[in-house]
Amino acid sequence: xxxxxxxxxxxxxxxxxxxxxxxxxxxxxxxxxxxxxxxxxxxxxxxxxxxxxxxxxxxxxxxxxxxxxxxxxxxxxxxxxxxxxxxxxxxxxxxxxxxxxxxxxxxxxxxxxxxxxxxxxxxxxxxxxxxxxxxxxxxxxxxxxxxxxxxxxxxxxxxxxxxxxxxxxxxxxxxxxxxxxxxxxxxxxxxxxxxxxxxxxxxxxxxxxxxxxxxxxxxxxxxxxxxxxxxxxxxxxxxxxxxxxxxxxxxxxxxxxxxxxxxxxxxxxxxxxxxxxxxxxxxxxxxxxxxxxxxxxxxxxxxxxxxxxxxxxxxxxxxxx
Ligand code: GFB
Numbered sequence: 599x600x601x602x603x604x605x606x607x608x609x610x611x612x613x614x615x616x617x618x619x620x621x622x623x624x625x626x627x628x629x630x631x632x633x634x635x636x637x638x639x640x641x642x643x644x645x646x647x648x649x650x651x652x653x654x655x656x657x658x659x660x661x662x663x664x665x666x667x668x669x670x671x672x673x674x675x676x677x678x679x680x681x682x683x684x685x686x687x688x689x690x691x692x693x694x695x696x697x698x699x700x701x702x703x704x705x706x707x708x709x710x711x712x713x714x715x716x717x718x719x720x721x722x723x724x725x726x727x728x729x730x731x732x733x734x735x736x737x738x739x740x741x742x743x744x745x746x747x748x749x750x751x752x753x754x755x756x757x758x759x760x761x762x763x764x765x766x767x768x769x770x771x772x773x774x775x776x777x778x779x780x781x782x783x784x785x786x787x788x789x790x791x792x793x794x795x796x797x798x799x800x801x802x803x804x805x806x807x808x809x810x811x812x813x814x815x816x817x818x819x820x821x822x823x824x825x826x827x828x829x830x831x832x833x834x835x836x837x838x839x840x841x842x843x844x845x846x847x848x849x850x851x852x853x854x855x856x857x858x859x860x861x862x863x864x865x866x867x868x869x870x871x872x873x874x875x876x877x878x879x880x881x882x883x884x885x886x887x888x889x890x891x892x893x894x895x896x897x898x899x900x901x902x903x904x905x906x907x908x909x910x911x912x913x914x915x916x917x918x919x
Contacts, residue, residue: 606621606660639684686744765902
């Protein structure tokens with residue numbers, strides 16, 4: 599049997615590495631990966647040459663410049679520029695060299711800041727975006743529209759999945775630039791080790807977030823990529839081709855911090871620094887379209903935090919900052 603040649607862009611990142619873990623068990627897949635020193639995804643010519651010489655059947659576009667609320671707010675230029683460039687380079691060159699199947703990974707921040715909850719796929723472009731991550735969101739919306747445009751004009755099969763807030767092994771645990779789960783995991787762990795009596799959590803603790811464990815995201819991505827055309831199109835429309843991925847369950851940042859303290863074994867108090875931004879008040883995904891397509895998450899928050907903390911303990915000495 600001829601194996602399909604699958605390129606995972608961003609294979610060292612949290613989601614890309616999870617996709618690799620799952621696809622590497624398959625005997626019908628030949629994985630193709632390139633690290634940053636071998637292929638700069640911001641370099642249009644290099645990306646085009648890569649697609650010209652490799653006979654790729656499928657692309658998972660999991661490469662992205664990502665970060666939490668502070669990083670998005672501090673480095674808006676890099677967030678919009680790098681994401682737009684990677685998407686344009688990969689999607690256009692994939693098309694130029696005949697790649698028929700591609701899955702683009704976006705983000706729930708594509709939806710308006712005050713979208714009705716839970717947010718359906720149809721909420722896209724119906725209102726103003728959250729200001730702390732607008733440049734990143736615009737780049738991700740452009741990615742969806744690139745896929746839709748190549749499908750409409752050239753009959754490509756470029757699909758998009760919009761994950762809710764993700765976490766898990768291989769996340770970025772930087773104290774300031776990371777997302778809330780890795781940031782708090784590190785802070786609670788260090789407080790436990792140092793026997794501190796208090797941990798400070800940014801914002802008011804009242805925003806609500808939905809969290810999905812990265813192995814579930816990888817499984818959902820592969821599921822959507824491998825749906826037959828008929829099944830996929832039964833739940834999407836030509837001009838609305840993205841699919842939400844999440845649990846459909848959310849909690850406040852305060853509740854998540856309490857679960858984190860329990861998983862880590864931190865016995866002190868938790869306080870809130872309301873001088874730090876809260877971001878979007880709530881962004882709960884409507885995941886009924888994905889459920890209709892036959893997929894549901896399996897890892898709940900406490901279980902996912904426990905697995906992630908185990909990985910953190912085994913790998914914290916290799917963190918660069
Ligand atoms: O994870 P986070 O940065 O992502 O923040 P967003 C979520 C919530 O946790 C916000 C609060 O209300 C933060 O104020 N929070 C509390 C903290 N303590 C901390 C902390 O120590 N670090 C961080 N980072 N947050 C991101 C977007 O927004 O969501 C990205 O900026 C992306 O573009 C991502 O879409 C999924 O959910 O606010």
